[in-house]
Amino acid sequence: MSAFLPRLKVAFQLALREMRGGLKGFYIFLACIALGTGAIAAVNSVSTSITRSIATQGQSLLAGDIRFELNNREATSQERQFLDALGTVSVSTNLRSMARLTDGSDQSLVEIKAVDNVYPLYGTLKTEPDQPLADLLARQGDAYGAVVAPLLIDRLGLAIGDEMLVGNARIRITGTIVSEPDAISEGFGFAPRLLTSRDALQATGLIQTGSLVEQVYKIRLTQPAKDFEAIRADATKTLPNAGWSIRTSDRAAPSLTENVVRFSQFLTLVGLTALIVGGVGVANAVRAFLDSKRTVIATLKCLGAPVSVVVMVYFFQIAIIATIGILLGLVIGAIAPMIASYYLAQFLPISASPALYPGALALAALFGALTTLAFAIVPLGHSREVPATALFRENGFESRGLPSWPYLMATALAILCLAGLAVFSAYDRRLALIFLVAMASGFVVLRLVAVGVAALARRSPRLPSAALRLAIGNIHRPGALTPSVILSLGLGLALLVTLALIDGNLRRELIGNLPERAPNFFFVDIQRNDLDSFRAILKDNASNGQIVEVPMLRGRILAFNGTDVAKMEVPPEGRWVLRGDRGITYSEAIPENAAVTDGQWWPANYSGEPLVSFSEQEAIELGLKIGDTVTVNVLGRNITAKISNFRKVEWESLSINFVMVFSPNTFAGAPHAWLATLTDATATPETEATILRAVTQKHPTITSVRVKDALDVVNSLIGQLATAIRAAAAIALLSSVLVLAGALAAGNRARTHDAVVLKTLGATRATLIRAFTYEYLLLGIATAVFALLAGGAAAWFVVTQVMNLPSSFLPTVALSTLGIAMVTTIGIGLAGTWRILGQKAAPVLREL
Incomplete structure (x- = not known):
């Protein structure tokens, strides 16, 4: 140890002295490390900024401390009593419907949100003009007030003060929505927002038996410090059959958070690819630099410098250059959230105030350091092999084999640490492992490609062109x-x-x-007594079209084989099935666009225990098998059915598809609406407009979704x-x-x-x-x-x-x-x- 420290000091002094000439030869090294490190730091910093903003602004994003959602029904008196005991309750109703001009000449799909007079409990609804929401939504004569997304005004060619029809009610546009506090937690919508009062919604007549309606109860807790999990457990224990979906302000937008994290992981892997590709540049740069220093290395050896000192001199130089590159990358990562906030603030809850995210920056710095080590050690090992005779004749790194085993071991250790960090920091570790295997395979295959190209060139015939030869x-x-x-x-x-x-x-x-x-249209919320008239309209206007109708209900999966899904470890790719309510149906025959891949379909007029057919791909992702049981809550009732078969579903066709199809006896007597599609390859845009206008005018409570x-x-x-x-x-x-x-x-x-x-x-x-x-x-x-x-x-x-x-x-x-x-x-x-x-x-x- 006493001899090692002086050597270390001498090596460090020599490294600094030799660097006085500048960074010539290392600019590409710097750029490669800075780019890769900066990409990883930027992606993770922006991701952290978004996810932390979601967590810290949870109350505003949820417009409450806790949110209870029921589908297709309102809370019973017992359920409402339970909610009222928690604190101040704000009730809103969400559904899709059609808004049409008063003369029936045009219409547009809208996302309706009907709120009460205490909305929002947290956050601020910003409108133009800036007036109290109660005034904007007030009834004036026979028209109810509403504020709408500017897109709806553009689509229908309206202006503030104009009127339109929604269902059976007349709606007057009193303003436009600038920002909606809980828009992100409400989820992605295909149509512009229409915000109105619950009285207006009641007048529309849109809420009917089986209508696809979300009843949302947001609560400002009387005791804000009360444990969310305790409330959730109490709600499940007190009202086990309520079937409500519960979300808390600490996880106000779980889907958004999860998607941001997964997408950032994907971009991180892309950034890591850039860093590893840059690692090849590091190896080339180090090799070229040391090659240019062969006479210096030979001189040091002639003067009696130990090999360890020679290696440490250039190791220190490489470490200093790598540190500069990593710091440049971290600067990029530090300012990335500030730049991103300028562009993303209108879409996502990202903080606009300057902030550093040490965890994201440290991760990027570690990736940069390990990459440098993994690719620089082998060229360093070659430097010790430069003979002293290189001082007297041309001699470099051209003919070189592998360095000695300590350098190979150090390289292997750095690569293992880099791979371990990539897997450990990944949201989806399986994806990270696949990525690492692909990268390793890529290096091997590229080396084989290079050997193959050289071999082909060596065996090529003699060509007449001197330049080509x-x-x-x-x-x-x-x-x-x-x-x-x-x-x-x-x-x-x-x-x-x-x-x-x-x-x-x-x-x-x-x-x-x-x-x-794909179908031209989806038609939702068709009541049984409207079916005949609805069919007649489609046949009159699209005689060549194919009409498909299925009954539709909404249900939320509660348990598999009696185990609460909230307590199960579910792979990321299967979580969407359990998130919120799912559309479900029943059928006596196998759907036309599906095929049974395992198990048996139930016979005609089946009257035994409830059975369900499950989508094969989703069943595999959830780890289900034939004979397992699924418990769903439909209209406040828990129903347990046995999986009878798996079906292959073509989701990409955009036809009517369901994860779960039940035997008809499962929902005997349950109120529900119908879902229909119209497919007509010959329909022109004018024909589609005519169909849409005819359906909307005759049945204003039917929601029409144009697939295009x-x-x-x-x-x-x-x-x-x-x-x-x-x-x-x-x-x-x-x-x-x-x-x-x-x-x-x-x-x-x-x-x-x-x-x-x-x-x-x-x-x-x-x-x-x-x-x-x-x-x-x-x-x-x-x-x-x-x-x-x-x-x-x-x-x-x-x-x-x-x-x-x-x-x-x-x-x-x-x-x-x-x-x-x-x-x-x-x-x-x-x-x-x-x-x-x-x-x-x-x-x-x-x-x-």
Whole structure:
């Protein structure tokens, strides 16, 4: 130990002294580490900002301390007594319906929210004009006041003060909604908001038997410090059959929080890809730097410096440079939430005040440090192998094997720590493991691709073109750039192809082939006594259309095999089934768009114990099997049914599909409405408008949803997500480009020698440019082929196995990838080569 500390001090002093010349040779190193670290820090900082804002603004986002939701019914006197005992109760009713012009010329789907006079309990509803809500919603003559989203005014061509019809009631627009405190906790809506009074809703006549209505009871607790879990447990114990969904202000928007966390994990993995791709740049930069220092290393050895001191000198330098890069990345991560708040504040509850998130920054710094270690140790190990004779003759790292075992062990340990951190910090650890396996496989395959390309070049026939022969020789000669170029660009391009194919397939399903086979309309809340008239309207206006009708109820899953689902560990992909109420139906026959994959369908006129058919994919995700029992609460009654069979459901068809289909005897005598679809491939927009107008005028309480309008909303959301994903992918691709530039720079010394020798032997500059162009072109094609195959396989897995959608190869993605590979390799390659071709021969020849 006494000898080690002085050596450490000397090594540190030498490292600082040698760095006085600046950071030349390390700019790509810096950029790679800063980009990857900054991407991870930014994504996690923004995610933390959103999730913490949701947690701290829970009361405002929920507009209460605790929220009880009932579907298709109001609370009974006993249930209301229980709620009133907790504190001040605000009641609101949510449903979808149609708002139409008074002359019947146009209509629009709206999300109606009817509130009482104490809404909101927390937060502020901002309107234009800024007047008390009671005044805005007051009845004036035979019209009820309402404030609406500006989008509704634009769609129907109305203005403040105009009137419209909703159901059987006349509604006057008294203002527009600027911000709604509990909009996020209420969930995503396909239609613009219409906020009115509960008296107005009652006058519409929309609430009928079986109508899809959410009755929401928000409470400001008399004792705010009371334990939420105790209230939940008390509600379940006191009223076990209520079937209400309970949400508390500490988890005001669980779906949003979960989606933000999952999406941020995905972007973190993309950022980690950029960091690992940058790690290749780190290795190239360290190798090139140490290669340029071979005479310095040889001199230190000639002067008696121990090998350990030599290694520590350059380890300290690499550590200092990496620290600077990590700090630059952390600065990016620190300011990212402030920039994001400017754009996201109108959509998400993100804090606009400056704030640092140490946890997110520390995680990014750790990723950056481990990546540097994982990729820098092996080149450092090679530095100790530089002989003292390198001082007297040209000798570098060209012919090198593996370093000694301590360096290999240290590299393996750094890689294991990096992988462990990726898995440990992941929300979905299975996804993180798949990512790590894919990355490791990518490195192995890229190395094999490089070996294969070199082997093909070595065995290629002799060609008449001197430039082409020279290019092929450059691909397989010792010290060739082939492994560096293919590895540098391959991972980034493969990621770009993967994301482009996922985005393309998703859009193709939603706005490509899907509208051709999806229904034109969904019709909701059809009462039994309106069915005949409703059918007649559709047949008169769409004689070629196919009408499908099914009974529909709402139910919430409470238990599987008697075990409360709230106490079960459910995989993330299956949680949506248990979140809130689900649409359910009953049927005597197997639905036309489904097929039984396991078990048996119940016979006709079945009258035994309640049976249920469960969607196969969701059953697998929830760990269910044939014979298990499912307990659902429907209209305040708990019903337990046995799983009789599993069905394969084509959700992507947008036809009428349900997770659960029950035997008809299960709901004998239960009041319910009907759900219907109309599919007519020949219908024009004018025909659809006529159908919509006819149904709305004749049956104002029936809610009509035009599928194209819903798809437009979904497509807009997907477009916003795709923008974020493409930005992350661009960072990974930029890292690849930087690494490629670094790899080419690392080979500049050898390229300079080659160019000088060839020019001395009579080669012209034009010949050399053609040769280098051919070389980069061939390497670009090889890299593009790998990216297409690897990216196509990864996209197929995500689309078919994760999204459960059909996957197809998109030629435009292939062509664009090929173009990017060509432009990048040839452009960067020639940019570096141009300077090489201008080198004077004499100084180089003297060193040979």
